[in-house]
Amino acid sequence: MSSKNLRTWVKTIIFYEILVxxxxxxxxxxxxxxxxxxxxxxKRTLPDGYRGMLALLRYGDGTEKCVGCDLCExxxxxxxxxxxxxxxxxxxxxxxxxxxxxxxxxxLFCGLCVDACPVDALGMxxxxxxxxxxxxxxxxxxxxxxxxxxxxFPIREKNLELQHPNVxxxxxxxxxxxxxxx
Amino acid sequence: xxxxxxxxAFTLAQIAVVMGVVLLTxxxxxxxxxxxxxxxxxxxxxxxxxxxxxxxxxADGLKLFFKEDIIPAGANKFLFSLAPILAFVPAVIGFAVIxxxxxxxxxxxxxxxxxxxxxxxxxxILYILAFTSIGAYGIILGGWAxxxxxxxxxxxxxxxxxxxxxxxxxxAIVGVLLLAxxxxxxxxxxxxxxxxxxxxxIGVEPGGWVPIxxxxxxxxxxxxxxxxxxxxxxxxxxxxxxxxxxxxTEYSGMRFAFFxxxxxxxxxxxxxxxAILFLGGWNAPAPFLQLSGNLMWISGLFWFxxxxxxxxxxxxWLRATxxxxxxxxxxxxxxxxxxxxxxxxxxLTSLAAYFFPRG
Numbered sequence: 375m376s377s378k379n380l381r382t383w384v385k386t387i388i389f390y391e392i393l394v395x396x397x398x399x400x401x402x403x404x405x406x407x408x409x410x411x412x413x414x415x416x417k418r419t420l421p422d423g424y425r426g427m428l429a430l431l432r433y434g435d436g437t438e439k440c441v442g443c444d445l446c447e448x449x450x451x452x453x454x455x456x457x458x459x460x461x462x463x464x465x466x467x468x469x470x471x472x473x474x475x476x477x478x479x480x481x482l483f484c485g486l487c488v489d490a491c492p493v494d495a496l497g498m499x500x501x502x503x504x505x506x507x508x509x510x511x512x513x514x515x516x517x518x519x520x521x522x523x524x525x526x527f528p529i530r531e532k533n534l535e536l537q538h539p540n541v542x543x544x545x546x547x548x549x550x551x552x553x554x555x556x
Numbered sequence: 557x558x559x560x561x562x563x564x565a566f567t568l569a570q571i572a573v574v575m576g577v578v579l580l581t582x583x584x585x586x587x588x589x590x591x592x593x594x595x596x597x598x599x600x601x602x603x604x605x606x607x608x609x610x611x612x613x614x615a616d617g618l619k620l621f622f623k624e625d626i627i628p629a630g631a632n633k634f635l636f637s638l639a640p641i642l643a644f645v646p647a648v649i650g651f652a653v654i655x656x657x658x659x660x661x662x663x664x665x666x667x668x669x670x671x672x673x674x675x676x677x678x679x680x681i682l683y684i685l686a687f688t689s690i691g692a693y694g695i696i697l698g699g700w701a702x703x704x705x706x707x708x709x710x711x712x713x714x715x716x717x718x719x720x721x722x723x724x725x726x727x728a729i730v731g732v733l734l735l736a737x738x739x740x741x742x743x744x745x746x747x748x749x750x751x752x753x754x755x756x757x758i759g760v761e762p763g764g765w766v767p768i769x770x771x772x773x774x775x776x777x778x779x780x781x782x783x784x785x786x787x788x789x790x791x792x793x794x795x796x797x798x799x800x801x802x803x804x805t806e807y808s809g810m811r812f813a814f815f816x817x818x819x820x821x822x823x824x825x826x827x828x829x830x831a832i833l834f835l836g837g838w839n840a841p842a843p844f845l846q847l848s849g850n851l852m853w854i855s856g857l858f859w860f861x862x863x864x865x866x867x868x869x870x871x872x873w874l875r876a877t878x879x880x881x882x883x884x885x886x887x888x889x890x891x892x893x894x895x896x897x898x899x900x901x902x903x904l905t906s907l908a909a910y911f912f913p914r915g
Contacts, residue, residue, distance in 0.1 A: 392877070395877045396873060398877070399597075399877045400873065402595070402596050403592065403595045403596045406595050407598065408600045412600075
């Protein structure tokens with residue numbers, strides 16, 4: 375029997391491989407550093423650019439940014455969004471979203487609608503705890519989406535240099551407008 | 557009459573204490589297993605119920621107690637109900653002959669009583685082997701009576717596995733019985749007094765110098781004991797990745813709890829037997845580590861508990877480390893590796909005991 379064979383034989387009869395494995399588990403027991411995060415009690419920090427719940431945004435004066443262009447609906451790969459566009463009353467050149475629905479059961483949080491929006495009217499918040507008992511609670515209307523935006527973005531205005539070029543145009547255009555809700 | 561009455565009362569008290577301790581140990585074990593397993597895998601284990609999750613066994617017990625008791629359609633109702641009992645009773649009945657502490661007698665109201673062993677019968681180890689074999693019936697019948705393919709496969713695997721490995725358990729302890737010259741667990745323990753090298757795993761005769769080591773039998777016994785209790789890496793009867801839960805797939809509520817208790821009580825039982833047969837039971841590694849006189853039972857209980865818990869930790873440790881064996885590997889290992897080693901151990905021990913006769 376060659377010495378290599380002998381070595382393998384000795385390793386077999388003393389369960390060498392198993393002992394190595396047991397040493398590994400024991401060392402993890404002795405140097406106990408859990409990677410668990412006790413989720414409801416402690417939450418992990420979210421990365422920058424986290425794509426959470428979608429929301430509709432407002433301008434600083436409280437007017438909705440959305441102009442009802444339907445580009446988000448076109449961009450959405452899962453057909454989450456439904457926009458019903460209408461003229462702003464008494465202002466035939468301006469349009470807004472009369473109704474705006476999102477079926478969040480289908481949303482895959484890709485962010486394409488946010489990219490598609492020419493006026494930055496859509497935003498992705500950092501909310502993710504949206505588990506509900508009734509699926510119908512995830513069919514959101516415009517008021518709910520605006521409410522999410524209001525609570526997630528209390529400071530409404532972005533820095534002007536970070537805004538889409540179109541925003542400045544529409545923002546200027548809306549400066550003199552009365553709030554649409556009336 | 558009074559003598560019998562006192563004996564009966566004392567035995568009943570002993571049974572109550574032992575049952576309580578065993579079930580308490582099982583309760584602790586269910587938590588300890590999840591904790592140790594978690595720590596070894598860089599997790600925390602149960603953390604929600606009570607501080608650091610220490611009340612988890614109580615929560616589990618309550619949950620199982622209030623669960624619906626389902627008997628699947630087409631199941632054999634009688635055997636389905638009988639199987640958990642058949643699994644549980646043999647697991648706890650074995651503790652009747654386990655000496656937990658020193659075997660000396662005390663006199664209470666003029667009756668000689670051994671306080672730390674319920675019944676020191678002279679065929680103790682045979683009694684345990686016989687009853688653990690009955691435990692296999694519980695598993696097989698439970699698997700068959702459930703009317704489910706997973707349960708049946710689990711039961712069949714358990715049948716083949718338990719038979720193969722019980723043989724190895726029986727042969728592995730023969731060497732110890734040869735050296736001790738007795739089947740009584742108290743006598744076997746007393747034959748291993750008083751130093752660490754007098755334990756049968758090393759096997760030097762008290763006052764002698766020839767080591768008739770039983771370390772191979774010890775390894776065979778421990779591996780076979782793991783297989784016999786259906787624990788990882790020999791958990792084929794309940795292989796969760798293949799058979800859902802094996803033989804107790806269809807069980808729920810308290811019936812499931814009985815199978816669960818049986819498994820853990822079996823673990824404690826085989827750990828006790830391993831500690832008694834190979835690691836000297838209540839004997840300390842050195843005489844000065846054992847308290848003298850009337851206080852001996854305290855250190856005796858301590859050493860016994862320490863040894864048993866070492867084996868229980870080994871069970872968890874193996875579970876955290878090893879994956880499950882394949883069925884053919886299991887059989888080949890049992891019949892072509894363990895069995896020849898156990899047989900060779902008997903032959904060599906007999907020869908050694910013949911040429912170097914003990915006391």
